[in-house]
Amino acid sequence: MTRKTVFLIAALPVIGAALLFGQNVDIREWITGKGGKPAIAVTDFRGSGAAQPLMGTFNSTLFSDLDSSSLFEMKPKSNFPLSNPQRPEDLRPEDNKQGLALVDWAGPPVNATHIAFGYSAAVNGVLVLYGYLYDTRPENSQAPQLLYGRYTGSLDAAGATKVAHEFANDIIQKFGGAASLLGSRIYFSSNRSGADEIWAMDWDGNNQKALTNLKSLSIMPGVSPDGSRVAFTSYAKGTPRIMIASTENGRLLPFYNQEASLNTTPNFTPDGKQIYYASSASGLAQIFVAGLDGQGFRRISRREAIAVEPKVNPKNSNVVLFVSGPGPQQIYKMDAEGSNVERITNGEGEASNPSWNPDGQHIAFSWTRGYAKGDWNVFVMDIGSKQYIQLTHSEGRNENPNWAPDGRHLVFTSTRNGRPQLYTMLADGTQVKQLTQTGTNRYPVWGAK
Amino acid sequence: MKTNAWYPVRPSTRASVALAVALTVFAAGCKKKVVVPPPPPPIAAPEAPKVNQPAPSTAAVTDFTVEPSTIERGQTANLRWATTGATEVSINNGIGTVAASGARSVRPDVTTTYTLTATGPGGNATRTATVSVTAPPPPPPPAPVVRSNVGTxxxxxxxxxxxxxxxxxxxxxxxxxxxxxxxxxxxxxxxxxxxxxxxxxxxxxxxxxxxxxxxxxxxxxxxxxxxxxxxxxxxxxxxxxxxxxxxxxxxxxxxxxxxxxxxxxxxxxxxx
Known part of the structure; x- marks a missing residue:
């Protein structure tokens, strides 16, 4: 809170302007956690009997999940007391400096606001994990327990990883309700089989597999909100057309393409009931909307410039972003009737690839602002205040950022190591991880599953 | 195809063939056996043939061949024949009466069996020769119409x-x-x-x-x-x-x- 107050005083004129647009939070504050994250002490859990050898895996996974959520200030274990509670019964009200009182964790040198503790046991050949989250601060001592969970998994490393993910997920949801990445999947184009096909992988890059086998050029997928299908652009029938495939088995689903030389950049609406796309049916590529089978299409945009990449706001279906001219390509918004067109980016450089944060307030996008043409970097912008922050800094070309369901992570394409590959990072540009290695991999979208 | 050889032969001809075969067998039997059962002679039986002295009254075909025996449609083949004791020799399939011995080229469009009939006062003889006609291989696809510098x-x-x-x-x-x-x-x-x-x-x-x-x-x-x-x-x-x-x-x-x-x-x- 103190940090935020200082910021408010220093930036009073900016905030004053921002207030005219509503309750806008500074983009840096938003990205770094709105001034003051929970400071969490994650103790090393121990296991009884056969469970103990698995606890190294468990402890590192739990720490990593919480750390990568960017929701917490992770307190260093080197400052922890020698002992820690394993069960609520271990807690003592008085401060004995041994780590069994919450105040031992609230005060120096730990200075944590929260503590995660617990233990595991092998019960009938099953790994059972008991996890607790407590608020350490004296002002909350009347009801310190925030979370208790009992988690079960197989008695091996996979089971330890599973229960760690589940416990971490519950803790994360306790703070801001952000969905976990666990179970989410990333869809993209890869040419590793010889032709560009649509591929899928787990959020962490595991289980990469091809969804399509069209042996053509299949690119630019969009994923339905429930993760059950992808819509993409394919040259399988000669000209670029929209195709839909099940993410379960890759089976193609019908989609009516307008008679046009170009039908492309399909994206599902947040309610999952319609598809926005760009088509040259009226001459110049413009934005259309249609049912999931392509029927009942209707033209939305009426621009005298190319219009592609329609993206409907997840909180307000009457706000549609798209990329258009005239002049250098920029990000625009319009309403669902194609009216009230407003340019979002400021006209500098070229802008593309808008991706809505689940909050409906922020976008990630690609921009060449400050660099030469074609030198793309990933930016995040508050749509209300139009404040923006640059996340990549010309380490190769960085394009197609797409938000994870948790609203904290992004997946994007970068040429920083040569050919285009997929990377994830936090919304503050840290914790960059490379997910793909083989072939050329592009156009990622992050699905709920 | 072998049975086809008989189709051009008329029934009357077939009867005379049977007779000729029977006589030949009978004559051969006479030569080898010393004791010959008495022949039933109500009809004037021919004399037993003597070596080097064939019965002049019986016609015989000594040769009837076709060369080559297989042609492609449009090619020709040569029929050659020789007969003895015949008063008339003819070949069917539109050739008609021919000399007692001779040769002739034919150009049938389909596989054809030629029957040569030698007619003599004492009996007739026939022999067949077959020319197999095969279809020529299919032609190559038509060459593209040649224009100058068309290319693909x-x-x-x-x-x-x-x-x-x-x-x-x-x-x-x-x-x-x-x-x-x-x-x-x-x-x-x-x-x-x-x-x-x-x-x-x-x-x-x-x-x-x-x-x-x-x-x-x-x-x-x-x-x-x-x-x-x-x-x-x-x-x-x-x-x-x-x-x-x-x-x-x-x-x-x-x-x-x-x-x-x-x-x-x-x-x-x-x-x-």
Whole structure:
């Protein structure tokens, strides 16, 4: 809170302007956690009997999940007391400096606001994990327990990883309700089989597999909100057309393409009931909307410039972003009737690839602002205040950022190591991880599953 | 096919053949046996044949061959024959009466069995010879109509049609593109004259700098602009199919203006 107050005083004129647009939070504050994250002490859990050898895996996974959520200030274990509670019964009200009182964790040198503790046991050949989250601060001592969970998994490393993910997920949801990445999947184009096909992988890059086998050029997928299908652009029938495939088995689903030389950049609406796309049916590529089978299409945009990449706001279906001219390509918004067109980016450089944060307030996008043409970097912008922050800094070309369901992570394409590959990072540009290695991999979208 | 040999033989002829065979067997039997059962002679039986002295009254075919026995349709084969003791010798299938011995060339259209009949006062003799006629192998596919310098559609499109180049983020037909397309229009007229059923793909390409999504729209725009220009010059719109590749299929992959210019193009390809 103190940090935020200082910021408010220093930036009073900016905030004053921002207030005219509503309750806008500074983009840096938003990205770094709105001034003051929970400071969490994650103790090393121990296991009884056969469970103990698995606890190294468990402890590192739990720490990593919480750390990568960017929701917490992770307190260093080197400052922890020698002992820690394993069960609520271990807690003592008085401060004995041994780590069994919450105040031992609230005060120096730990200075944590929260503590995660617990233990595991092998019960009938099953790994059972008991996890607790407590608020350490004296002002909350009347009801310190925030979370208790009992988690079960197989008695091996996979089971330890599973229960760690589940416990971490519950803790994360306790703070801001952000969905976990666990179970989410990333869809993209890869040419590793010889032709560009649509591929899928787990959020962490595991289980990469091809969804399509069209042996053509299949690119630019969009994923339905429930993760059950992808819509993409394919040259399988000669000209670029929209195709839909099940993410379960890759089976193609019908989609009516307008008679046009170009039908492309399909994206599902947040309610999952319609598809926005760009088509040259009226001459110049413009934005259309249609049912999931392509029927009942209707033209939305009426621009005298190319219009592609329609993206409907997840909180307000009457706000549609798209990329258009005239002049250098920029990000625009319009309403669902194609009216009230407003340019979002400021006209500098070229802008593309808008991706809505689940909050409906922020976008990630690609921009060449400050660099030469074609030198793309990933930016995040508050749509209300139009404040923006640059996340990549010309380490190769960085394009197609797409938000994870948790609203904290992004997946994007970068040429920083040569050919285009997929990377994830936090919304503050840290914790960059490379997910793909083989072939050329592009156009990622992050699905709920 | 073997039974076919008998089909041309008339029933009356067949009876005389049976008789001739019976007589021959009977005569052979006489030579070997010392004790001969008395022949039933109510009818004037022929005398037993004597060596080197065939019965002059019985006709015999001593030779009837065809060479070659298998021909392709349109070729000829030679029939050769020799007979003895015949007062008349004939060959069926339109040949008719022939000399007692001789040769003749035939050119049947289908497999044919020729029957030679030697008629003598004491009996007739026949023999057959078959010419197998095979169909010639099928001809090769007809050679393309030879015109000077026609080549294939692909080679003509590749050699005769130049790209139309564009400025960055533009579908404006520049002066150099206008000149190139004017030549292209004349070349297209010739190509369509030589390949009346052909149609041409007109591909729109972009350099690597704009976003891939926007470039699909831009490539489409460029291909349409080139098509519209060609249509003004009399090329039928139905002959041209536009395809935008955006920046997905660059012909040059270096990051410099020379390469980027090569990729900002309207490009022709044969529509398969």
């Amino acid at each position: 559609l692909e080679s003509r499109v590749a050699s005769d049609l130049q790209d139309a180049l564009f400025d960055y983020d533009s579908n404006n037909i520049r002066d150099d593109a206008r000149a190139a397309l004017t030549v292209d229009a004349a070349s297209l007229q010739k190509i369509f004259a030589d390949f009346p059923n052909a149609s041409i793909n007109l591909e729109g390409h972009c350099d690597e700098r704009g976003s891939a999504e926007y470039n699909l729209g831009l490539g489409d725009r460029r291909a349409s602009a080139v098509r519209d220009f060609l249509v003004q010059l009399g090329i039928p719109a139905a002959k041209i199919k536009t395809i935008s590749y955006g920046k997905e299929r660059p012909q040059c992959t270096e990051a410099n203006e020379s390469c980027w210019q090569k990729n900002r193009r309207g490009h022709f390809s044969a529509n398969q």
